[in-house]
Amino acid sequence: MKQKITIKTIAKELGVSTSTVSKALKDSHEISNETKEKIQAYANLYNYKPNHLALQLRNQKTKVIGVILPKIVHHFFSTVIKGIEDGANEKGYNIMVCFSNESYKKEVETLKVLSNGSVDGIIVSIASETLENKDFNHFKGLVSEEIPLVLFDRVVDEILCDKVVVDDVSAGYKATQHLLDYGRKKIALITTPDHVNVGALRRQGYEKALIESYIKKDDNIIIKIDEKANIKEQIRKAFESDIDGVFAVNEIYAAKTMRIAKEKGLKVPEDIAVIGFTDGLISEYSSPSITTIAQHGFTMGKQAVELLIERIEKESETIKPKKIVISSDLKLRESTKPSS
Numbered sequence: 001m002k003q004k005i006t007i008k009t010i011a012k013e014l015g016v017s018t019s020t021v022s023k024a025l026k027d028s029h030e031i032s033n034e035t036k037e038k039i040q041a042y043a044n045l046y047n048y049k050p051n052h053l054a055l056q057l058r059n060q061k062t063k064v065i066g067v068i069l070p071k072i073v074h075h076f077f078s079t080v081i082k083g084i085e086d087g088a089n090e091k092g093y094n095i096m097v098c099f100s101n102e103s104y105k106k107e108v109e110t111l112k113v114l115s116n117g118s119v120d121g122i123i124v125s126i127a128s129e130t131l132e133n134k135d136f137n138h139f140k141g142l143v144s145e146e147i148p149l150v151l152f153d154r155v156v157d158e159i160l161c162d163k164v165v166v167d168d169v170s171a172g173y174k175a176t177q178h179l180l181d182y183g184r185k186k187i188a189l190i191t192t193p194d195h196v197n198v199g200a201l202r203r204q205g206y207e208k209a210l211i212e213s214y215i216k217k218d219d220n221i222i223i224k225i226d227e228k229a230n231i232k233e234q235i236r237k238a239f240e241s242d243i244d245g246v247f248a249v250n251e252i253y254a255a256k257t258m259r260i261a262k263e264k265g266l267k268v269p270e271d272i273a274v275i276g277f278t279d280g281l282i283s284e285y286s287s288p289s290i291t292t293i294a295q296h297g298f299t300m301g302k303q304a305v306e307l308l309i310e311r312i313e314k315e316s317e318t319i320k321p322k323k324i325v326i327s328s329d330l331k332l333r334e335s336t337k338p339s340s
Helices: 007-014 017-024 033-045 054-059 073-091 102-112 128-133 137-144 168-182 199-213 229-242 252-262 281-285 297-314
Strands: 063-067 094-099 122-124 149-154 161-168 185-189 222-224 245-248 275-278 291-294 323-326 330-331
Touching: 007 033, 017 033, 017 229, 063 073, 063 102, 063 275, 063 297, 073 094, 073 222, 094 102, 094 297, 102 122, 102 128, 102 137, 122 297, 137 149, 149 297, 161 168, 161 222, 161 297, 168 185, 168 275, 168 291, 168 330, 185 229, 185 252, 185 291, 199 323, 222 252, 229 252, 252 275, 252 281, 252 297
Parallel strands: 063 094, 063 122, 122 149, 149 161, 161 323, 185 222, 185 245, 245 275, 275 291
Antiparallel strands: 291 330
């Protein structure tokens, strides 16, 4: 069976640009007859059939940007949406927000719907199940068809597109070092499974801070949360050790950690200090309020949409994929303070 090919496949095989292939298939006068014949013969050999409806819709420009998020429960994603919408509206675009609910299948289906000409470009934070499966062909297909794509927060290097990320290693280091500076020695990490790269990177920062303070890593107090199971019961395992500090990679984990501490009669921050990630309402209004790492989701969203619109409007093959790294800040509140 002959392989299904794309314009990018033909360009790579024949050593020409995708723009040249596209023009040759349209019999453009801009391309020499020799090149046109070579490209058209190759396309016929492999039975290349462009999706004319999708091409027509795509060329008409909808002034709409598609956004696919893993979920909306985290404050971070809601701030990203605000940033995307603000940046899009400034340039005369609207946004269409969808959710994968961490499902690989739903992410694939949603991308398929959006890429049929419904939107001019797509912004995505990759679903947890997709990261676990390590199957990114649906994204690679978008790139090969030259549909503008920007990934943010959860990204993978093998997808050749623009990306916007937080410096997660530095953020994890900053959070852990803050607890160490306040005299905490037995610091638990409440994080994501290893396949969720943002959690894995924050763990790198956590371990780096411990190493620099000559503290041996204890795998018993590194809890990788499976969100399909009872989160609170998983966090409770960390309290089986004599911990005096907790770094949680999101504010929900941090709030649940404080609830468990109170149930055990521990005072926060006197007996155990807690630092979270993402500066949302949970962190601000918990009692005590939670010290946190602010990710600047609004800035991330605005940067992502600016990159995407640049791709949409310039349509230039000379623009190499960009990666923007946004720094994080420590926001001090009541859940951490020097131990007495």
